[in-house]
Amino acid sequence: MISKLLTALFLMALCVVIHAGGVSFAMRRLSRHLPHLDRLWRWTWLFVRLASLMILLHLVEISVWALFYVWQGAMSDLQSSLYFSAVTYTTTGYGDLVLPPESRLIGGVEALTGILMCGWSTGFFFAVVSRLFDSENRRP
Numbered sequence: 001m002i003s004k005l006l007t008a009l010f011l012m013a014l015c016v017v018i019h020a021g022g023v024s025f026a027m028r029r030l031s032r033h034l035p036h037l038d039r040l041w042r043w044t045w046l047f048v049r050l051a052s053l054m055i056l057l058h059l060v061e062i063s064v065w066a067l068f069y070v071w072q073g074a075m076s077d078l079q080s081s082l083y084f085s086a087v088t089y090t091t092t093g094y095g096d097l098v099l100p101p102e103s104r105l106i107g108g109v110e111a112l113t114g115i116l117m118c119g120w121s122t123g124f125f126f127a128v129v130s131r132l133f134d135s136e137n138r139r140p
Helices: 002-034 041-070 078-089 101-138
Strands: none
Touching: 002 041, 002 101, 041 078, 041 101, 078 101
C-alpha cells in the first residue's frame, strides 16, 4: 500500500510540474501582451487561448494517469483508461469503470490532484482577468 501511495504521489508531482510549466509559459506570454490589450475582442481572444491552454494542460495530465493505468494493467486498453482517468480527474465519477482493488488508492489521489490542478487553473484565470481590469481602470 505504501508503494502505491508513493507511486500516486509521484504522478501527482508530475502533474504539478506539467501545470507549473504551462502556467509559467502563459505568464511569460501574457506579460508581453497584457499592456497592449485594450479592446474587448482582444480580451476575448486572450481568454479563449488561455482557457485552451489550461484544458490542454489538464488533458496532458489526464493522459499521464491513463498511460500509467494501462502500463500497470489496471485498465485493459488506452481508450478505457483515458475515459476512466478523465472521469476520475474531473471528479465526475460515473463508476462504470473501476480500478482493481489494489489500485484504488491511486485513483483517489488522481481525483485529489485533479481538484488541485483545476483550482490552480481557475485561480490563474481569475488573476489574469483581475489584472486586465485593474490595468484598464488605471488608464487616464
